[in-house]
Amino acid sequence: MSVLNISVPELTFAEFIKDFEDTLKDLFQVKNDINELSHKRGLPANILEGIMSKQPLSVAIPKCFGGRGGMVKECLGLLSAASYQSLPLSLTFGINIALFLEPVSKYANELMKSGIFSRFLERQNMGGLMITEPAYGSDALNMKTCYMEYEDKYHIQGTKHWQGLTGMADYWLMTARKTLPNGELARDIDFFICDSYQDNQQIEVLEYYDNLGLYMIPYGLNKVDVEVPKLNRLEPESTGLKMMLDILHRSRMQFPGMGMGFLKRMLDEAVAHCQNRYVGSGNLLSYDQVQYQISRMQAAYTICSAMCARSCDISGTDNNVASEGLEANSMKALVTDLMQESSQLLMQLSGANGYRISHIGGRGTLDSRPFQIFEGSNEMLYTQIADIVLRDMRKKKANNLLEYLSQNPLTTSACVYVKDEMAVSVDGNLPQRKQIDLGRALAKLINMGYVLKLEDKGYNRELVASCIAILRQDISCLMSSFAFNSKVNVVECYSESSNWLAFA
CATH class of the missing domain: 1.10.540.10 (Acyl-CoA dehydrogenase/oxidase, N-terminal domain)
Incomplete structure (x- = not known):
């Protein structure tokens, strides 16, 4: 070496x-x-x-x-x-860290x-990862970027878009599928290092996107037509698909790092504003609803702290996290929802001033929103969380959710707080909207377990008690929605007999 x-x-x-x-x-x-x-x-x-x-x-x-x-x-x-x-x-x-250096x-x-x-x-170089394609967003397994193998190189061709650091990164990890002799593409995915300083390895930017928020980061549409040496191919431990899952799951487990400072900033700004903003005879902090709103921000801060501690235990590069979708998805989906909620609360508490891009609340709302979409939209991740649990329940011939969760190491300690809410029978024939409700509840329950473990290490008990109360309330609401059986569908011909002017 x-x-x-x-x-x-x-x-x-x-x-x-x-x-x-x-x-x-x-x-x-x-x-x-x-x-x-x-x-x-x-x-x-x-x-x-x-x-x-x-x-x-x-x-x-x-x-x-x-x-x-x-x-x-x-x-x-x-x-x-x-x-x-x-x-x-x-x-x-x-x-740079999760999608290139690691x-x-x-x-x-x-x-x-x-x-x-x-x-x-x-030389302060930077690197990124190219997976997403215009016609294949989260459907990465069907990407059309392909490569041909020659004696001393790989020739890669395709189109990628919405890569952070478009036109700015010096290195790219490029994903592609092998072109088979019959012209079809292999099922597996391979990763290649592209170095913009080398001949025939530059990525052509066809268009820069006018991304809404995150203005510091360039995004765009990229044409890929590069040739890289054989050494530039990453070497998976088994298959390329498992390597991709290992990379993406590890990245999702690092979202709490990005969330931690952001949530603390939202909380600090909210507390300072409400302490100093007087309405009538008292400051904003004297209002019960404001107390509740800031307590939710404190709960988000506590949950994210617990996520970070858990991530430190399991997401190092010496561990393969390809099979840890339950925890990875729970961290990414929940922390990004908390980021958006906290910034929305700060913007609301700040009044008219919050509705400015130069205000940390307004800017935070705009910048945190795409976190709920990229690297897997949260609705998709919550669906996957529910699917992972339901498949394991079928495998173990369990149909009572509470009994199953009480035996799962991730949720055993937290189940004590939600016995009534989780004591339901479930099967595998759930509509997607029910899976999302269930996935949201499971993500909160898993993270409640993280919070309880953090308390055992000496974390602030008042913050933990408040956080557990809020998580219990949220889980109760989600499981109530899960139990509600009415299914509402789109009325496709909604314009028919629906013009209010005809009835006034």
């Missing part, structure tokens, strides 16, 4: 992250105004250079290549520090790693 002649950073993580936080505060609040930058496309070069000079992506690079070691705790800590100031910046780091660290040929990691450390 080739290693770099670069010394491992001597700063402790506490020192490293404090220096990084101070740098962001200086760049976004002192030397510049993040509120003015937020509605402009891209990020000024001098600010990006200032940020990258701190080698933030070193957290995802192994120590033998000059990085900090690729520890999940440090990766999530970096994402959290970034998202407190700027959610798009945190997403930029998340793309896959390269785990699956790339050893001869490729040294050059890649050195450019990230010394």
